[in-house]
Amino acid sequence: MAKRKKIDLGDTPPEGMFRQCNHPDCFESGEFRAPKSRSEDRRNPEDYQWFCLGHVREFNKSWNFFDGMSDEEVLRYKDEDITGHRPTWKMGSRTAKPRGDYQYDDPFDFREDMGAHEDTSQQYRQTASPKIDKEERDALAVLNLRPGSSLSEIKRRHKELAKKYHPDVRGGDKKAEEILKNINQAYTHLRSCANS
Missing domain, CATH: 1.10.287.110 (DnaJ domain)
Incomplete structure (x- = not known):
């Protein structure tokens, strides 16, 4: 099994270094990370600000991820979130096509009942069973x-x-x-x- 490479998100300051809360007039330790904006790249430590417990709670109460987005953008974002913002294709548009040498034995004509496309290969016609009612x-x-x-x-x-x-x-x-x-x-x- 391949080992995963650990990405440093800047969660902990280097040994012996003190990170101060980003709230003005606060001199406590900034231990809790909060986003600066709605950035797509969450791995960059510069996209975050650091707060003490009291100020990160205050920040979380006022933070609105969808702030500045229109209703249509919000709905599109929520729809894309279902698939993890990865591209998708229409059902059945990226399936393999049967090859010409494909032999299909369907004695009860289920394929025809399901509306499958007619296979025009000579071999299929030779192996197909006679039509029955x-x-x-x-x-x-x-x-x-x-x-x-x-x-x-x-x-x-x-x-x-x-x-x-x-x-x-x-x-x-x-x-x-x-x-x-x-x-x-x-x-x-x-x-x-x-x-x-």
């Missing part, structure tokens, strides 16, 4: 199958799920009965799609 996509999701599944795969999956969620196996559970209804509807729809 929403009902078929939902039925495949219920049975947890991929598009293009064979009729034997659909039957096998239906049999597994029917055994798992049958109300007789679940002790008459109403939730299991509803799940089984959805499984049977999905199976019927996929079987009719596979036969056509």
